[in-house]
Amino acid sequence: MHNQISNFKRSATQFAFGSITLAVVTLASFYLQTHFAAMALVYLLVILLFSLIGSFVASYALSVLAIAALAYCFVPPAFSLRIDDPQALPVVVAFLTVSIVGTHLIGRVRQEREATHEAAAQLRRGAADLKDREKRWRAIFEHNPAMYFMLDEAGTVLNVNTFGATQLGYARDELIGQSVLGIFLEEDRAFVHKCVRTCLEDIGQSHTWDVQKIRKDGSVLWVRENAKAMLWADDQPIVLIACEDVTERKRTELALQRSEAHLAQAQELSHTGSFGWNVATGEVFWSKENFRIFQLDPQTAPAPELVVERTHPDDKASVQEIIDRAMRDPRDFEHEYRLLLPDGSVKHIHARARATRTATGDIEFVGAATDITAARQVEQQLRRSEAYLAEAQRLSHTGSWSWDLYSLDFVYRSAEVDRLFGFEPQETVSIETIRSRVHPDDLPRLQEVQRQAIEGKEERFEYDFRILLADGGIRRIHSVAHVVVGSDGNVRELIGTHMDVTEQYAARERLENTLAALRESEQRFRDYAETASDWLWETGPDHQVTHLSEHTSAAGILATGLMGLPRWDIACDVEEEPEKWRQHRATLEAHLPFRDLVYRTVNRMGSPIYVRTSGKPFFDLNGNFLGYRGVSTDITALIRGDQTEQELRKAQAELAHVTRVTTLGELTTSIAHEINQPLAAIISNADACLGWMGRQTPDLSAARCSVEWIIEDAIRASEVIRRIRALAKKGEIEMVPLDINDVVKDVIALVARELVNHRVTLKTKLTEALPAILGDRIQLQQVIINLVMNGIEAMDAVTDRTRELVIQSSEDDTGYVQLTVTDCGVGIAEDDTDRVLDPFFTTKSSGLGMGLSICRSIVEAHAGRLSVVRKQGPGASFRFDLPLHKELVP
């Protein structure tokens, strides 16, 4: 539009000035009387001149004007367009033609020139524009907050932007010309190389990857690289890489991953699975651990029904009810149930859930299911440990109590005390009630002993008394107690134990009776042996008695009227032992000699007697069988002696058991200590485990370690209990090959605390690789415990030297293994050395004097011997020798 207006202006100007010029020229020609042709020439010149200005239309109009002027002014008659002179016509035509052609030509030339100018100007503008644009792109390349790299085929950096170089702590020049691998971690270089290769193989395609880069200062940043290879001008491929710093994102991502891993591991460690349950949509989420607890494939779609399916049949109804209730009434729930898993195992589960409202307003349960099987087992084990302790008291018939002297009431009494006195548990017991249960003969002495103890503030005092039972029976109690002094210096409390020694007394009585019986029977045997002698007899071919030596009837040994009877009619045990008699008669039928046939019959007084007889057949000269001749002996005393001895052995075994259980009672505090130690460790480790898991960053390996220790200590506690139970067991004697050192080690485990409490140092000199002996482990343990406890007690008074107890094992060349227990205590008085192993010998106020004698019986029953060793220096040394296990002796 603008152009059109300016063109029009120009044409108007051209036409106006052209017309004025033509008018001036015309006027001038009138003055000068110029010829028509000359005038035409002048007009032409003017028109051509003005056509230079540009507008063809204006030039054309000027030409028409000029022709009109020519025709009017210079061609007569005036004001006629008719050309009379034929000569003038060609001039007019030529004029018109030349003026039009000339004008046109000039216009063209001018247009072309202008086009050329325009093109040149455009070229100039284009160049400037290009330069400007390059500058702008370079600025973008340089300062865009992304790192750009250009690499050649070999991975050499062709170019890098300043931003990129700066981010990595380099100047551009330091990177250009270097291999790009230098800014990657050693272990990532192969990966980067591969990525670049992929780009080069796939020109034009862009690829993305995440990788770490190292700065010049060694720090690392995560980048996401976007790369593409393209062909460069000379057809050489180059790789363009743009990278974005994603360190922060990556860090968050890794932190998230780590916290997820922590959570998963914490769930795994604590055996806690988590779950979510949207009741409205039925959507269920289970954590990995949840699947593991329920032993389900993580690919399974979780559902509340799966829980019911896995639940133990006994708990199914309650679990279903919880689920149903949760659907009806969306409130927090918590419950415990058992699972019965496909492998047959049973797990205890504790589940808790909280009802929350989701963004859409639905109710969603979010909860956790914990496998508490281990905790349940530990709980059970702890309960069992407590039960074992109570059992130990029950087994050893030892009750413990504490009596408050001010309130005259029990501060504490164990269940066994109630049982001993026949009190109801929880019953309030007045001092009168207690006194009424004590045997009246024992009451004054008991009160006297207590009074003295309270006055003298005695550390330890002992007394024996009897309890009258409701059924009229008597229970014998041995009590050990000490006083507790309060802060005011007065005795405030008595603490002690009551041990039921009724059985011990009974066993002792039985033993005394049996010993008396044995002594009597020995005497009788001796008497008979001195007076009785063998007698002779003869039987005929039909085995009937034909002859008896005279003195048997005189001594009253045999019943009268035996003549003519066969032996099986004389004997009284034919029906009891048919096999013995069948064999005997077979021997007689075969006419073979026989030896030491023992049978029972009656003497003249009708009392049963035992007869041992031997005989041989006799024949006549022709070899015809005539009968038997032989000798018989009355062995009644001998047989009776054997029976007594068997009873004695049984009584001794019983006493050994009672003594053993008594020893256990004495060890009760030590045993409680041995169990309390691992229990303390278990609780501390469990607390520590909670501590490790409760840290901001849970230390799972420390937590795991704590749990492993808990298991070890629980095993340790149960070992102690096993040893106690073994000792308390009243079982058959079991003779098995044993290493005496093992027996010693078991004993040390039981008495270790006793040694510490009495400040005794134990030294063991055990000879390695001793040959086995044949013995009963429990009985030998009892012997060693007894010797050790005696040693400990003997050193109680020692204050001027180290209390040292030495246990030594060795082997001699006569086929015996020795075990020696040596103390450095008060020793044994010269007079007592020979008696110390005898029954009822004791130097202790409370002792029964059975310990060492039981030890001797046990050792002798093992075909060994127990002896007191003479030693240099203070103290005593006991040794027992046991023969090697025969099967092992070559």
Place this chain on the structure above:
Amino acid sequence: MSTPLISVVDDDASVRAATENLMKSRGYIVQTFASAEDFLRSPRLNETSCVISDLQMPVMSGLDLLAEMRARGHGVPFIFITAFPNDRVRASALDAGAIGFLAKPFAGHTLIECLDAALQENRDGGHT
């Protein structure tokens, strides 16, 4: 104030390890000794802020150790732990100046509370 150093003296290896574990889980620095004699030989005796010791130990008991420490002029607080408690022992331990007397097995938090009280007193009272 730097983290206090706690010394545990117990002849029972597993109790020793468990007590150390418990302390460490709560962020204390702990050193352990199998006997009172070992502890007295420790080069870091003076740095100890609190002693947790068993009572019944062979040769030198916990009470002996406390007496020896006091004789040497150490006012460091003592907490006794024992698996063989009775009132007489408790009284003599407290009379001798122990700040705590715990019967094994004890709950972890009981020991920690006792320890915190001991450390507080140590901080307030300083060494005598």
